[in-house]
Amino acid sequence: MLDMPLRVGIGGNGKVARGVEFQVTHADGMEVAWRHGPDDVESHLKSDPIDVFIEACGNVHDGAECSLLAIENHAHVVLTDARIDVAYGLPIQTEAHQNGIVVTSDVGTPHGTLATMIQEAHIMGFDILQAGQICPRSEPTQFLYEMAALANGFSYLPPEGGMTGPELATPADILTNFNPGQIGDTPQIDFVRIPGAPAGLYLVVRPSHKAPAEQFEHLKPSKAPYYLLHRPAPLGYLETPKTILGAAAGQPVLSPGYPTCNIYALARKGLQTSTKLENKHLKAVLAPLDPDRVPLIQALESARVKSDISQDGDLTFENTRISPT
Secondary structure, eight states: OOSSOEEEEEEOOSHHHHHHHHHHHTSTTEEEEEEEOHHHHHHHHHHSOOSEEEEOOSSHHHHHHHHHHHHHTTOEEEEOOHHHHHHHHHHHHHHHHHTTOOEEEOTTSHHHHHHHHHHHHHHTTEEEEEEEEESOOSOHHHHHHHHHHHHHHHTOBOOTTOOOOOBOSSTTHHHHHSOGGGOOSSOEEEEEBOTTOOOEEEEEEEESSOOOGGGGTTOOSEETTEEEEEEEOOOGGGGHHHHHHHHHTTOOSOOOOSOSEEEEEEESSOBOTTOBOOGGGEEEEEEEOOTTBOBHHHHTTTOEESSOBOTTOBOBTTTEEOOOO
């Protein structure tokens, strides 16, 4: 038990922010110092110091700005929105490192829980081949950001050509569908859909060292030397207090790493020159880093089409004019 409860500040007024507030209020070893919208976070960081800041603003740019302000005011940061990890993770992590501050994804998010599973698998003596979600329950674009945040944190990549998301009959089919023996040295991210199955998370692993057959005979499903570790979906803000305790102890769940991939914009339909881009014009794709392609978040910042783009065509910095803001 801590001698003094951790003081927690929460940025945001939405469901996640309110849920975190309730959980922290009733958790041992911590207390809610304040919860405010993004416009009021800076003043309260200065006037009412905290130990840990929970980013739950609901807006990517507000959340990133509040996170940087929290670091500036010597508070550890818990990110609840994977979009911030992907779009602003590197500068936020750089600032945190320079100030001796922990920045971490929330363990209650899919990418946060997968990170915990990966750490536990390494402790148990496994190498990771693939990490993924079963029947993702997040909104489709948010799901892509979750998987990109995980990939960037561990230097994983999607398969060549992108995540496949096959429909399978049972979790055991994951081991045969993806052919783990063909996965190279870089672990992959992907997902599966299983009709009637609840949302969940999985890892495809293999032992790091040669072991007697009896060592893993109880671990099912398996297709030796490959094994499937899986668990139900995370519990969202119900699990945030665990992340808070870890951050205060200097133990992040998942910190932003040097990016390996991003979420890029594609044209949902053919787009003509001078079209002001809106969400209805675009769809998202997770892909390895490509300096020529326009990230989805930038495409939605008052961008316009410079030259015609065909249906399903990539938005690039050559055919798209990005707002200077």
